[in-house]
Amino acid sequence: MDGVLRVLLDRSEGVVSRRAATRVVSESALWRACRAGALLRVLPGVYVDAGLLRLGAALEMAPSGGMVEACRPGSTGELVRRRSGAGWGGSASGGPALAFALLDGAMRKRAAVAYVDGRGALGGPTALDVWQLRRQPDTEPVHLDVPADSGLRGRPHLVVHHRQGFVVGPPQVVSRAGMPVVRLEQALVDAWPLLPAVDRPAPMIRAVNDRLTTPQRIAAALDRVPRLAGRAELRTLVDRLEAGCRSPLEIWGHDHVFTGPGMPGFQRQTRIVVGRRTMYLDVWAEGERVDFELDGAATHGDRRQREVDLRRDALLATAGILVVRFAHRRLVHETDAVRREVLAILASRRPSA
Structure with missing residues (x-):
């Protein structure tokens, strides 16, 4: 050569x-x-x-x-x-x-960027890979967003999305890892119908948890795509994130346990400071001063995490806050029993008439 x-x-x-x-x-x-x-x-x-x-x-x-x-x-x-x-x-x-x-995936992205030569940006599932929210398998095609009149065509293993009103520049396109990529909120919305159903919520939840975006910004991006496949499910997820849910288990608890007759207006992921420590309460009943913590399956049997939780719960007790923990298994498989316990605990914490 x-x-x-x-x-x-x-x-x-x-x-x-x-x-x-x-x-x-x-x-x-x-x-x-x-x-x-x-x-x-x-x-x-x-x-x-x-x-x-x-x-x-x-x-x-x-x-x-x-x-x-x-x-x-x-x-x-x-x-x-x-x-x-x-x-x-x-x-x-x-x-x-x-x-x-x-x-490999990295070279495919670089080759795709060279192909559009400033006339497009990585989008959809490929953009989520660049944003480090979901690793895109090599079996999936690279996705590019281009203006509707670009004339660029897709190829095997390369999908080109022609977007009306798309401008290859700020604020619609940013540079990340040295490559042009669509804004995060747009990537999350566009990728939703393209991902396997089981993979859809995680990038959205992680993006909000990592403070890369907000539910409100995602909702605004969703409003710009009125005919998105799976729109109702995505809207529901965004609503749960706006309500303060920050994990699939919290969403399950919101939908199946902590709503309905007798339940107060819970606050979610409420920031509280006790002493010099800042903590976030999963499901907070302020009037009754009860914090319901939802322990995911990954924490079950982790002795070190259990010790951390015990110290945290004891510190909250000094502020008059009762901590009640529900394991993943009980929330999912004993939903009715958990609801009854929640209502009984709340009733016991209210002043007698």
Whole structure:
């Protein structure tokens, strides 16, 4: 490979656009690197260092051991080129798609950014990965948001969303990890119908818990997408977050235990200072001075966490606050019994007539 091209690839972490490459080397140098299998085209105008592809995945995709043996040892680029029947730059049908599929998640994102070349931003589930709220599996496609009139098309393993009124710049797009990415609230809303149902609440809850955004900002982003699939479920989650719920278990408790006849207007995640310590109460009945703590399944049997909880409960007792803890198992499987206990505890804390 041309030495200047090698330096350019190293500086760009193995991904380079045709436009950037031909600023420093000739078309023929680019052609020779592709013919040698050292460089592969993964998207229109985007090339990667073949040595950074996942060789194990390439071997799995090869149709026979004979083809693998025919390739130079360690030459992933040559293997992909032969596997796809591709010539210059992997230009045959299936060549770029196969090469793009062999990239790891980080390189796929960089290649996608090079493909849009300032005309789009990472969005949806891919944006959540960049925001470090959900790791996107390599089996999922990269998602890009572009203006409606951009003319950019999707490719295998690359989904392009054409957005009316989308502007590739602040405030709709920010830079994170050196890549353009849509604002967090928009990414959360857009990703909702694209994620497996079991994965949907966690990024939303974590984003609010980590104070990266607020339920109000998410609600505003949701209002801008009136026809979103699964909108009702997302609206319910946002409402629970606005009510102060901060975990799936607290949401369950809100919906099944701490609402209904006889229940007071509880406060959630209430900040309180006792002595020099600041604490947050899961479900706080201020009038009765009772704090109901919902212990998740992960804390069950953790002796160190139990000791921390006991010290915390004793400190709250000095302020006249009764702490009642309900384990995950009881909340979920003995819901009616827990409701009765809550009502009885609250009644016992109220002054007699």
